[in-house]
Amino acid sequence: MAIVSGGSEDRATLITFGAKTNGLLQSGEWFRLITPIFIHAGLLHLLLNSYALWVVGTQVEKLYGSARFLLIYLLSGVGGVAGSYFGQILMHKPDAPSVGASGAIFGLFGVLAVFGFRYRREMPPAIRRAMTAGVLPVIAVNLFIGFSIPFIDNSAHIGGLLTGAALTLIIPYIAPGREGV
Numbered sequence: 001m002a003i004v005s006g007g008s009e010d011r012a013t014l015i016t017f018g019a020k021t022n023g024l025l026q027s028g029e030w031f032r033l034i035t036p037i038f039i040h041a042g043l044l045h046l047l048l049n050s051y052a053l054w055v056v057g058t059q060v061e062k063l064y065g066s067a068r069f070l071l072i073y074l075l076s077g078v079g080g081v082a083g084s085y086f087g088q089i090l091m092h093k094p095d096a097p098s099v100g101a102s103g104a105i106f107g108l109f110g111v112l113a114v115f116g117f118r119y120r121r122e123m124p125p126a127i128r129r130a131m132t133a134g135v136l137p138v139i140a141v142n143l144f145i146g147f148s149i150p151f152i153d154n155s156a157h158i159g160g161l162l163t164g165a166a167l168t169l170i171i172p173y174i175a176p177g178r179e180g181v
Contacts, residue, residue, distance in 0.1 A: 001084055001100040001156035002041045011097050014039060019097035020081050022088055037077035039099040049101040056108045063115060063173045072171060076107020076164040083159015091155070103156035107164030109139050114168035 004011050004019065015021060018035025025032050040046040061069040080103010088095060116123070116131030123131070139161065146154035 001036065001080060001098045001103050001153035002045055003151045003153050004041050004097040004099060010041075014041065014097050014099055019099045020084060021097050022085055022095045025085060033078045033081050034074065036081055036099045037074070037101050037104050040101070041099050045100060049105060052105045053101060053108075056105060056112065060108045060111050063111075064171065065174045068171055068174070072107065072111060072164060072167050073104050075167060076110070076160045077101065077104030079107060079163025080104055080156040080160030083162070084153050084156035087153070087155020087159070098153045098156060100153070100156075103153075103160030106139075106142070106157045106160035107167070109135060109142075110161040110164030110166075111168045113139065114165045115173065118168065119173075 001020075004014050011019075015024070017039055018032055019039055020032045020036040040049060057069070057073070060072065064072060081098075083103060084098045087093070112131060112135045116128065116135060120128050143154065143157060146152040146157050
């Protein structure tokens with residue numbers, strides 16, 4: 001997620017369309033746990049999140065099927081928004097609007113990381129190496145970038161990552177050759 005730092009018109013527009021602010025969540029606007037996942041702070045933000053979703057989302061959807069993928073994505077997004085909420089409080093940051101799908105996308109990375117570890121004995125060695133060599137460095141690099149750039153809401157990334165990781169322990173995947181929802 002991105003913390004909106006643009007002009008007051010940009011901030012007001014994003015808030016009107018459902019951006020997360022702690023104050024509005026505290027006042028009972030619970031829909032803001034979901035709406036920020038679908039709002040972005042510009043074309044570049046949308047394109048970067050879309051590319052990441054295309055890359056990692058297709059892998060998670062293959063493992064879990066479309067319905068479970070959607071559930072994981074939405075719950076990870078809510079976990080990201082919750083992470084953003086608590087992160088702003090714990091770090092005593094001002095209540096700035098936050099938008100974007102990256103909390104949900106980090107949740108998908110969390111799914112792949114835990115899945116790769118949990119089912120490592122069932123995977124062919126080449127796939128196991130690809131999961132380890134691909135997923136963990138991407139998580140580390142993106143968290144590093146998030147801690148380096150002030151307007152990136154890394155609390156949302158961590159919240160989504162932890163939510164996705166936890167969901168991997170709860171939601172069963174669809175074994176190859178097996179159909180299901």
